[in-house]
Amino acid sequence: MTLTPLPYRVVDRRDETHDTVTLVLEPAGEALGSFAPGQFAMLYAFGVGEVPVSVSRIPGERRITHTVRAVGAVTRALCGLRTGAWLGVRGPFGTCWDLAAARGRDLLVVAGGIGIAPLRPLIDAVLAEPHAYGRLNVLAGARTPGDALYRDEFPAWERPFAAVTVDRPSDDWTGRVGVVTTLLGEARFTPAGTTAFVCGPEVMIRATARALVHRGVRPDRIRVSLERNMRCATGHCGHCQLGPLLLCRDGPVVGYDRAEPLLTVREL
Amino acid sequence: MTAQPGGPAGEGVLAALPAEHRGRLMALARDTAFPGATRIFEEGEEADRFWIIRSGTVALDVHVPGRGPAVVETVGAGGLLGWSWLCPPRLWHLGAETREPVRAWEFEAAPVRDLCAHNPALGLALVTVVAETIGDRLRATRTRLLDLYEPRGAERSGTGP
Numbered sequence: 001m002t003l004t005p006l007p008y009r010v011v012d013r014r015d016e017t018h019d020t021v022t023l024v025l026e027p028a029g030e031a032l033g034s035f036a037p038g039q040f041a042m043l044y045a046f047g048v049g050e051v052p053v054s055v056s057r058i059p060g061e062r063r064i065t066h067t068v069r070a071v072g073a074v075t076r077a078l079c080g081l082r083t084g085a086w087l088g089v090r091g092p093f094g095t096c097w098d099l100a101a102a103r104g105r106d107l108l109v110v111a112g113g114i115g116i117a118p119l120r121p122l123i124d125a126v127l128a129e130p131h132a133y134g135r136l137n138v139l140a141g142a143r144t145p146g147d148a149l150y151r152d153e154f155p156a157w158e159r160p161f162a163a164v165t166v167d168r169p170s171d172d173w174t175g176r177v178g179v180v181t182t183l184l185g186e187a188r189f190t191p192a193g194t195t196a197f198v199c200g201p202e203v204m205i206r207a208t209a210r211a212l213v214h215r216g217v218r219p220d221r222i223r224v225s226l227e228r229n230m231r232c233a234t235g236h237c238g239h240c241q242l243g244p245l246l247l248c249r250d251g252p253v254v255g256y257d258r259a260e261p262l263l264t265v266r267e268l
Numbered sequence: 269m270t271a272q273p274g275g276p277a278g279e280g281v282l283a284a285l286p287a288e289h290r291g292r293l294m295a296l297a298r299d300t301a302f303p304g305a306t307r308i309f310e311e312g313e314e315a316d317r318f319w320i321i322r323s324g325t326v327a328l329d330v331h332v333p334g335r336g337p338a339v340v341e342t343v344g345a346g347g348l349l350g351w352s353w354l355c356p357p358r359l360w361h362l363g364a365e366t367r368e369p370v371r372a373w374e375f376e377a378a379p380v381r382d383l384c385a386h387n388p389a390l391g392l393a394l395v396t397v398v399a400e401t402i403g404d405r406l407r408a409t410r411t412r413l414l415d416l417y418e419p420r421g422a423e424r425s426g427t428g429p
């Protein structure tokens with residue numbers, strides 16, 4: 001892990017939706033250490049600022065892929081980078097999805113909005129070793145059909161179940177409509193033998209985790225990824241604090257058994 | 269076909285009923301299949317039956333004048349299709365159309381209500397399960413109203429930090 005940004009170049013970019021872009025990055029010289037699914041980098045758009053963004057794919061030793069949604073100044077600048085453009089990258093930071101503890105178990109991957117991005121490297125890792133795990137279920141929620149990410153990859157993720165549900169269907173949408181938890185009835189898993197990985201807005205994480213506990217999944221078998229504003233990403237500035245946790249260091253991935261009491265407190 | 273009393277619980281609504289009550293209820297079930305794109309019921313019509321979906325999905329819609337039906341929710345395997353039969357005015361609140369071929373257990377409402385009247389314990393268990401489904405849908409609707417996946421902050425307010 002380096003504390004100063006290394007120069008990386010955009011070697012490929014893809015418009016995912018009207019406000020979301022996937023960037024493939026390659027170092028100019030020295031590369032950062034290898035990333036694990038669930039970890040994040042600090043991406044620095046020169047002259048604009050630096051923000052945390054998870055890896056959304058790990059294509060080999062040197063390259064990293066990020067999917068960025070334009071919500072403000074920095075993410076807009078990142079989404080505007082063209083192939084060949086430079087940016088600064090620090091990392092890898094944070095905890096990972098801990099797949100080792102999920103071996104042999106059914107998997108539930110539950111994502112809301114851009115939350116599918118940090119989960120995609122986990123899905124990639126599971127598909128690379130399909131016999132190491134039980135059944136894979138991918139459940140994703142999006143605002144509208146046009147906001148749903150990676151739709152072309154879903155058929156490959158059906159092991160045995162992968163589906164997108166939207167809050168606001170368009171007239172030509174023939175898929176599911178409703179919150180992501182409504183897909184749980186169709187997923188195929190044995191609660192006691194399941195590990196769940198959940199990422200999305202905090203309200204969605206809470207609703208999903210509660211539904212899973214109600215169905216018999218143990219809270220410590222529910223791994224959630226939490227976001228807070230970040231500055232240093234090295235556990236020094238305190239910007240990412242959630243109760244006793246510094247999420248850049250102790251997160252973003254934590255067990256719901258630890259997260260639950262923190263997510264229901266109004267102010268920490 | 270009549271289902272086996274006490275047959276497999278499966279997922280969702282049936283799984284939530286105690287085995288004994290499930291058996292009695294399932295004695296009233298009929299195995300039904302609908303092809304894709306079939307209208308099952310229309311908003312405002314008499315709600316005299318309900319279904320528990322075994323496979324496939326059903327879209328619930330509201331008729332919007334000049335625009336046709338707007339889908340507000342889909343119900344999939346294990347889900348309860350229809351609760352308007354339970355309490356007056358017993359008219360469907362929404363329309364329902366299959367999205368794909370659907371298999372379901374169909375129940376006529378009158379015999380189920382009779383069964384509940386004669387067996388209050390079963391009645392309470394069933395009403396509790398149906399109420400839980402209604403509660404889930406209410407929570408889901410409220411969550412969707414929050415517009416969770418909308419980009420945060422800056423975009424909407426139009427002001428910087």
Ligand SMILES: Cc1cc2nc3c(=O)[nH]c(=O)nc-3n(C[C@H](O)[C@H](O)[C@H](O)COP(=O)(O)OP(=O)(O)OC[C@H]3O[C@@H](n4cnc5c(N)ncnc54)[C@H](O)[C@@H]3O)c2cc1C
Pocket residue numbers: 040049051052053054055056067068069070071072073074075076114117118226227228229230252420421422
């Ligand atoms: C561990 C982690 C992983 C992330 N992974 C991704 C990802 O894969 N893809 C992606 O598009 N986004 C990701 N984000 C969110 C991303 O960091 C924020 O969208 C970004 O910081 C917004 O910065 P901005 O300058 O563009 O917007 P600003 O103009 O600064 O802010 C716009 C809005 O976003 C909020 N915000 C600002 N910074 C953050 C932050 N760090 N976390 C949460 N909210 C913030 C502000 O409160 C404001 O409401 C991640 C955040 C964290 C903490």
Ligand code: FES
Pocket residue numbers: 229230231232233234235236237238239240241246247248249
């Ligand atoms: S971002 Fe500085 S302590 Fe976590």
